[in-house]
Amino acid sequence: MTAQPETSSPVPEHVSSGVAKLVVPSLIGALVALTLGIYGRLHHPTGVVVNIAGFTSAGYVKSWLATVATFFAVVQVGSALVMYGKVPRVPAPSWIGRLHQWSGRIAFLVAVPVAVNCLYGLGFQTYSTRVLIHSVLGCAFFGAFTVKMLILPKRGLPGWTLPVAGAVVFTVLTALWFTSAFWFFSTFGIHR
Numbered sequence: 001m002t003a004q005p006e007t008s009s010p011v012p013e014h015v016s017s018g019v020a021k022l023v024v025p026s027l028i029g030a031l032v033a034l035t036l037g038i039y040g041r042l043h044h045p046t047g048v049v050v051n052i053a054g055f056t057s058a059g060y061v062k063s064w065l066a067t068v069a070t071f072f073a074v075v076q077v078g079s080a081l082v083m084y085g086k087v088p089r090v091p092a093p094s095w096i097g098r099l100h101q102w103s104g105r106i107a108f109l110v111a112v113p114v115a116v117n118c119l120y121g122l123g124f125q126t127y128s129t130r131v132l133i134h135s136v137l138g139c140a141f142f143g144a145f146t147v148k149m150l151i152l153p154k155r156g157l158p159g160w161t162l163p164v165a166g167a168v169v170f171t172v173l174t175a176l177w178f179t180s181a182f183w184f185f186s187t188f189g190i191h192r
């Protein structure tokens with residue numbers, strides 16, 4: 001009797017189990033994005049927008065807050081590159097991890113009131129391609145952020161997971177900024 005060749009999966013077990021750990025966070029992230037989109041579509045926009053004294057309109061408040069959020073997202077990417085040793089001749093200082101954490105927290109905290117204002121006051125709108133893309137990206141941002149936060153404490157994930165999740169959150173936020181604040185400033189001018 002001849003021995004049967006061992007049948008082995010082409011994907012090593014530790015890799016497939018690592019990827020499997022991404023399934024639940026990704027599903028939850030998709031659910032968050034979808035829920036926001038459905039809420040924004042079903043809820044009747046109130047038109048209620050919160051202005052802050054010293055600004056000419058709520059659009060400016062939102063545009064500046066979105067810009068602050070995007071600035072801290074840039075700090076996130078910069079600090080991540082230093083942490084991963086991707087910036088030649090810049091060794092990671094001891095405080096780089098804290099800079100990364102705090103820039104992420106601030107970016108998120110600043111983005112939340114803007115999104116609440118958008119979702120509650122304006123809703124998920126489709127009246128132009130830009131506005132449709134902005135609405136989709138707004139919901140996708142919170143979905144992608146959820147995925148990143150959920151995979152952050154997980155051990156045994158492939159090494160590319162966190163950088164990819166971070167890059168997706170950053171790209172979505174930057175595109176969000178271009179379809180909102182950048183458009184707003186280019187249309188109405190840069191002031192408060």
Ligand code: HEM
Binds near residue numbers: 058124
């Ligand atoms: C959560 C999902 C979101 C939805 C459904 C949404 C929807 C909208 C809509 C319909 C507009 C008006 C479109 C226009 O004429 O420009 C708008 C404007 C804007 N959004 Fe959002 N948005 C969302 C999230 C966000 C987030 C996360 C940010 C920034 C961090 C943001 C920043 C802005 C800014 C700066 C404007 C321009 C100011 C204004 O016209 O009020 N939005 N959004």
